[in-house]
Amino acid sequence: MKSGTRYENLRSTLVREEPLVTTPRDWDELELQAHWFAGDFGREFVTTTGQPVRIVQFGVWNREAGPDFAEAAVSFDNGEPVRGAIEIDLDARDWERHGHATNPDYESVVLHIFTRPSGAEFFTRTAEHRLVPQVLLDLSRLSDDVVPSPPEAKLGRCSGPLRELPDEKAYEVLFGAAQFRLRRKAAALARLAELHGPDEALFQALAATLGYKSNKLPFTLLAQRLPLRLLRKSEADTLLFGASGFLPHDLASLESSTRTYLRGLWENWWPRRAEFERLKIDPPLWRMSGQRPANHPQRRLAALAQMVRLWPKIRALVDRAEATAIHEFFDQLKDEYWDYHYTVTSKTSPRRMALVGESRVIEMLANVFLPMAIAQDENRWADFKKLRAPLTNQRVEVAALRLFGEGARKKEYLKSVALQQGLLQIYEDFCLRDASDCARCQFPRQLAQW
Numbered sequence: 315m316k317s318g319t320r321y322e323n324l325r326s327t328l329v330r331e332e333p334l335v336t337t338p339r340d341w342d343e344l345e346l347q348a349h350w351f352a353g354d355f356g357r358e359f360v361t362t363t364g365q366p367v368r369i370v371q372f373g374v375w376n377r378e379a380g381p382d383f384a385e386a387a388v389s390f391d392n393g394e395p396v397r398g399a400i401e402i403d404l405d406a407r408d409w410e411r412h413g414h415a416t417n418p419d420y421e422s423v424v425l426h427i428f429t430r431p432s433g434a435e436f437f438t439r440t441a442e443h444r445l446v447p448q449v450l451l452d453l454s455r456l457s458d459d460v461v462p463s464p465p466e467a468k469l470g471r472c473s474g475p476l477r478e479l480p481d482e483k484a485y486e487v488l489f490g491a492a493q494f495r496l497r498r499k500a501a502a503l504a505r506l507a508e509l510h511g512p513d514e515a516l517f518q519a520l521a522a523t524l525g526y527k528s529n530k531l532p533f534t535l536l537a538q539r540l541p542l543r544l545l546r547k548s549e550a551d552t553l554l555f556g557a558s559g560f561l562p563h564d565l566a567s568l569e570s571s572t573r574t575y576l577r578g579l580w581e582n583w584w585p586r587r588a589e590f591e592r593l594k595i596d597p598p599l600w601r602m603s604g605q606r607p608a609n610h611p612q613r614r615l616a617a618l619a620q621m622v623r624l625w626p627k628i629r630a631l632v633d634r635a636e637a638t639a640i641h642e643f644f645d646q647l648k649d650e651y652w653d654y655h656y657t658v659t660s661k662t663s664p665r666r667m668a669l670v671g672e673s674r675v676i677e678m679l680a681n682v683f684l685p686m687a688i689a690q691d692e693n694r695w696a697d698f699k700k701l702r703a704p705l706t707n708q709r710v711e712v713a714a715l716r717l718f719g720e721g722a723r724k725k726e727y728l729k730s731v732a733l734q735q736g737l738l739q740i741y742e743d744f745c746l747r748d749a750s751d752c753a754r755c756q757f758p759r760q761l762a763q764w
Contacts, residue, residue, distance in 0.1 A: 346429065346451075347382055347402050351375055355451055361390075362448045367425065370395045371751045374467050374712050379528075379604040380419040387749035388425050390447065395749035398424030406432040406448065416441050418598060429453055470716040470745065471752035475761040477718075487761070488727065488736030493695065495739040499681060500689035510541075513625075516632060517542040519682045520621065524614040524674065527707070528601035532558070532611070533618075539593040542622065549582045551619035556583035557594050560612050562658060572658055575651045607656040608667050609674075616652040617669045635687035637679055637697065644670040673705045680731050701731035710734045713741035 349355060351372055359367045373386030381399035389395045399422045403409060406428045414420040418441050426438040426448045438446040476484060506515035518537040525533030540553050555561055561580060565573045600611060621628055624647075631640050647669045654663045679701060687694040706728050714737050718724040727733040744757040752758075 343402065343404055346404065347375070349456060350402055350427065350451075351383070354456060356455075359449045362431075362450060365390055365447060366392065367447065367449060368392070369400075370749060372468070373400060374708070377708055379601065381423050384422075385746060386424070387751070396424050397749055398422045400425045400427060402427040404428065405430045406436045406438070406450075409436075409438050415439055419601075425449060427451060467712040467715045469719050471755065472717055472744075472758045472761060473719050475758050479761070481723075484723065485733075488733050488740075489699070490736070491739040491743075492698075492732045492736035495735050496685050496688055496695075496698065499685040503682070503686055504689060513629070514542055516628070516682070516686075517622075520628075520678060521618055523678050523681050524618055524670075525611070526609075526674070526677070528605060529599075529611045529614075532595045532599045533614070535595055535599075536615075540590075542625070545619075545622045546625060550622040551616065552579050552582040553586070553590065554615050554619050555579055555612075556587065557590050558611075558615055559594050559597055559600075560615065560658065568659065569662060571651070571662060572655070576658060607660070608671065610657050612657050613652050613655075613667075613669065614674075616649050617647065620647055620649055620669065632683060632686060635683050635694065635697075637701065640679060640683060641672070641675055644668075644675045676701060676704065676731060680735065699730070699732045703729055703731045703734050706734065709741070710737055713737040713745070716741065716745055 353372070357369045359369070361367055368389040369386070370389050371385070371387035373383040376382055376384045376399075381401045383400040383402075385397070386400045387395035387397055388400070399420070401409070401414065401420065401423050403412070403426070405411075406426075408428070409415060409426060414423075415438075421440050421442060421444070423438075423440065423446050426446045428448065429451050431450060436448075438448055440446060476487075479487070503515055503519060506518060509515075510518070518534060521533045521537035522530050525531070536554060536557060540557055545553060556579070561576065561583060562568075565576055568576070602610070605611075627643060631643060645668070649669055652669060653666045656663065656667075680698075684694060684698050684701075688698065710728065714724040714728055717737065717740065718727065727737060740757070744755055748755040
């Protein structure tokens, strides 16, 4: 150890300590974020009002719409950590310029970082007029080297015990978490059925799954405000598109096929417009950015309308809950207009698109069909374990990275729907409830007792 200290003293006279991530002379906001996430600015800061700040958890680098870093933890004046998001801008005024002040997605921000003051005193406020603490970064601490790509999340303390577990034990832990998650989903669906009846519960659950993460709320609201029993007696697509606010008023600039399609909806919507006006979804609730064009909420709404039209077949699928039959049904689900359009303002696509893609069918199986089946017969768990995951999402990737790091295990676990569900459950139960950067997390100790 003395030799190490001597060498440290020796090199300190010769070499300036280099940060993990370094900056070129001309850099942009993404490079600044990379420096921040790599810890090149440190953890300890002082706000523009003189308040001490410590970054307890740097959180998750958000690759989607919204604040730059989600699920972070920040301590002010040495107090208990506050969970929330962190936004980084080059200029303090970018908060207003980029529309964050009126965007509800930024309500979770607990710290606003910037590198250039605005000149006049600038206050960062959210859509609900909450004042967000600000920190001005000192860029002189950085060098001019090329910035590597840091990981989305940092390895958790539980990765050590998990790495020591044999494969069969690691599978046992993840499958146990997945089974727990399934039971919770089944119980929630049962409560919904008790309140609204089995058909309405199924309709609301499928609508929420079509909305996925970004638009789960507006899809759920539509299913609640326009119940299945009403839609089956009416023109479902008319009411859904009218109440969603997706019917444009100006049709002149649109393609002829789109004008024809929308005129049909308007003719049916106009006589009932006053009746359903109060049930319309507020436009700010819809999230259009950060999604693949084929997954636009307008297309998913069209899929929901077709599912209403074919409801007896949907009901039969629930009773069977066979993955092959469910895939075949959605493969054959068609809509004359939406098979060739991304949105009501897009050009006609030269090739047909699936109204409901494979990944969305898997989500329905995992979140609706199989939980309902397993609630009736626990032996259906074997069917759930067979489901392969065609895609992942950022939350699953982050969970796998924190628990297992980069490696063969992580890659293998992401191929299975059940293992993905187990990863998510552990991440939500432990990582998202811990604001101590793993210091007080109980999961590593519990793993040792597994």
